[in-house]
Amino acid sequence: MRARxxxxxxxxxxxxxxxxAPLIVRGGEAAEERGLAKxxxxxxxxxxxxxxxxxxxxxxxxxxxxxxxxxCFPNAIIANVPECPYGWEIDQLSLGGVCYTGIHSPxxxxxxxxxxxxxxxxxxxxxxxxxPGKDPKYIFYNSIxxxxxxxxxxxxPVNYTFSCMYRAAYLVNNAVFxxxxxxxYVNNGSLGTFRSQLSMNVFxxxxxxxxxxxxxxxxxxxxxxxxxxxxxAKGLSNRFKVVIxxxxxxxxxxxxxxxxxxxxxxxxxxxxxxxxxxxAKDSRSMFKFNSFRFQRLEKVSTVWLHCEVQVCDGERxxxxxxxxxxxSLSSEAEPSGGILTAExxxxxxxxxxxxxxxxxxxxxLLFVLINTCCDLVNGSRM
Numbered sequence: 001m002r003a004r005x006x007x008x009x010x011x012x013x014x015x016x017x018x019x020x021a022p023l024i025v026r027g028g029e030a031a032e033e034r035g036l037a038k039x040x041x042x043x044x045x046x047x048x049x050x051x052x053x054x055x056x057x058x059x060x061x062x063x064x065x066x067x068x069x070x071x072c073f074p075n076a077i078i079a080n081v082p083e084c085p086y087g088w089e090i091d092q093l094s095l096g097g098v099c100y101t102g103i104h105s106p107x108x109x110x111x112x113x114x115x116x117x118x119x120x121x122x123x124x125x126x127x128x129x130x131x132p133g134k135d136p137k138y139i140f141y142n143s144i145x146x147x148x149x150x151x152x153x154x155x156x157p158v159n160y161t162f163s164c165m166y167r168a169a170y171l172v173n174n175a176v177f178x179x180x181x182x183x184x185y186v187n188n189g190s191l192g193t194f195r196s197q198l199s200m201n202v203f204x205x206x207x208x209x210x211x212x213x214x215x216x217x218x219x220x221x222x223x224x225x226x227x228x229x230x231x232x233a234k235g236l237s238n239r240f241k242v243v244i245x246x247x248x249x250x251x252x253x254x255x256x257x258x259x260x261x262x263x264x265x266x267x268x269x270x271x272x273x274x275x276x277x278x279x280a281k282d283s284r285s286m287f288k289f290n291s292f293r294f295q296r297l298e299k300v301s302t303v304w305l306h307c308e309v310q311v312c313d314g315e316r317x318x319x320x321x322x323x324x325x326x327x328s329l330s331s332e333a334e335p336s337g338g339i340l341t342a343e344x345x346x347x348x349x350x351x352x353x354x355x356x357x358x359x360x361x362x363x364x365l366l367f368v369l370i371n372t373c374c375d376l377v378n379g380s381r382m
Contacts, residue, residue: 062087065158066189068144071198071311072164073182073338075255077113079162080105081144082316087155088146096125096142105336107317111144116166116177138166138177179253179341180214184233184311186240196235198242200307200340203228206277208286218291220348227291231309231340232284240311241319243267243280244287245337247307251294255306255339263289264307268324280312280319293346303344310337 065085071078083090083104090102095111101124103110115123116138127141144160162185166177182198201211208230218225233242247264250257262270264287269276277286293303312319 060084060087060089062155064189065156065160066187068160068162068187069311069313070162070164070185070187071182071338072166072184074166074177074179074341075114075116076338077116077140077142077162077164078310078338079111079142079144079160080108081111081158081160083107083109085109085158086146088158092146092148093144093158094147095144097145097147099124102144109144110336113140113142116140136168138168140164140166179343182338182340184236186236186313194236196233196240196311198231198233198309198311198340200229200231200305200309200342202342203230203286206288208277208284215343215345217345217347220293220346223291223293223346225291226288227344228286228288229305229307229342230284230286231307233311234283236283236311238282239313239315240283241280241314242283242285243310243312243319243321243337244276244285245308245310245335247287247305249292250304250306251302253304253341253343255304255341259294261292261294263287263305266324267321280321285309291344301346303346305342305344307340308335308337309340 061084063082063084063086065082067082069080071080081093085093090104090109091100093102093109093111094100095102095113101111103112113123113126125142129139129141131137131139141161141163143162144158146155146158148155164183168177180200184196184198186194186196188194202214202216204210204212206226206228208228211230218227229247231242231244233240244264245267246262248255248260248262250260252259263274264270264276267276267279269287273290275288277288279285279287
């Protein structure tokens with residue numbers, strides 16, 4: 001209905017000279033008002049969109065991308081990079097350019113290669129190289145790269161290339177790595193690259209001065225005795241802390257075995273038979289537990305101890321676990337570290353005879369019986 005007067009006013013020449021001029025002026029004002037209103041709406045929409053996007057941008061403050069920590073555990077490789085490196089979000093970083101499987105943990109983006117068996121060497125672009133010889137080794141390679149599918153790239157690309165080398169005895173279907181030892185690499189840009197050996201050992205007593213030789217043997221007569229465990233990272237500065245998250249025992253070498261006995265849950269002792277001396281304070285964490293064996297598994301002569309541990313950068317994160325409570329033991333948190341494993345051989349001796357009389361005991365018993373019989377005979381003669 002509004003369009004018709006404007007058409008008539010602009011379409012009739014006589015009216016345009018007499019009465020059309022005011023109409024044209026009024027039409028120009030209306031058009032100008034509509035233009036201003038349109039611009040106002042566009043400005044408000046832009047500001048609204050900007051306000052929506054700003055909090056998202058603020059949640060990812062760009063970090064310098066010259067820091068990476070790689071932990072080469074026996075059964076997994078864990079790579080940690082600072083969160084938001086040069087402004088990249090976690091869903092823009094991929095493992096091997098293939099898998100967008102990063103996990104956002106406090107202060108870091110964490111990428112995990114969970115399978116190092118030969119049948120799955122190519123996990124998420126992982127490459128491996130077997131080096132034969134007297135001391136055979138496996139080397140695994142991968143990288144964390146940025147990938148922006150938008151038309152313009154606004155952030156500096158990142159490419160964290162890393163590798164892990166393992167001393168290995170090669171079998172047909174499996175690679176057997178030392179289960180008690182991991183290697184941790186820290187590349188801290190201009191400060192250099194640091195290498196540490198993270199190992200789990202059994203010590204002779206609570207002073208943790210002397211480590212026992214593997215394999216560790218527990219006599220059946222010593223069931224219930226104290227076992228002292230120390231997990232230490234050598235070669236790193238004091239800023240890095242060893243954190244024990246969880247420890248448990250299984251009757252098989254597999255850490256995922258459902259038959260398990262928990263010793264440490266969420267950095268807390270599971271019961272009063274477990275004592276944590278130090279955890280996450282420096283480069284070594286220590287605890288003790290009372291030795292045991294699994295019931296109804298008398299034929300099992302080995303118990304495997306598994307500990308999920310991590311190396312924490314104390315200058316970037318708060319490494320010290322919170323206080324223990326009943327809630328801490330209710331359920332285990334999502335694993336954030338790698339697993340080290342030590343095996344204990346249960347060995348029986350003469351003191352553990354399951355009710356059977358040993359040769360020495362039988363000899364003593366016969367000697368007593370003979371003496372008793374002689375006394376009875378002599379007494380009857382008198």
